[in-house]
Amino acid sequence: xxxxxxxxxxxxxxxxxxxxxxxxxxxxxxxxxxxxxxxxxxxxxxxxxxxxxxxxxxxxxxxxxxxxxxxxxxxxxxxxxxxxxx
Numbered sequence: 001x002x003x004x005x006x007x008x009x010x011x012x013x014x015x016x017x018x019x020x021x022x023x024x025x026x027x028x029x030x031x032x033x034x035x036x037x038x039x040x041x042x043x044x045x046x047x048x049x050x051x052x053x054x055x056x057x058x059x060x061x062x063x064x065x066x067x068x069x070x071x072x073x074x075x076x077x078x079x080x081x082x083x084x085x086x
Contacts, residue, residue, distance in 0.1 A: 004069060007058070007084035010051055014066075014073055022070040026055050035059055037066045058085045 033045030
């Protein structure tokens with residue numbers, strides 16, 4: 001599972017050969033969630049409110065980069081790191 005970003009204890013990953021819709025995986029402590037890139041909403045799982053707000057804001061800021069990584073992942077290419085939320 002390629003690691004693409006980390007901030008405030010939140011880790012962001014994207015898998016190769018994933019199913020639609022375009023999304024990424026988030027881990028925070030022992031919690032996990034799948035986040036839709038285009039809609040910036042939780043598809044599955046849960047995060048604490050504060051961390052979820054940060055992840056969704058990060059998603060909106062980096063939507064273009066996330067979509068590029070999604071396209072790269074579909075061809076098993078090397079994913080790019082994305083700047084963390086500061």
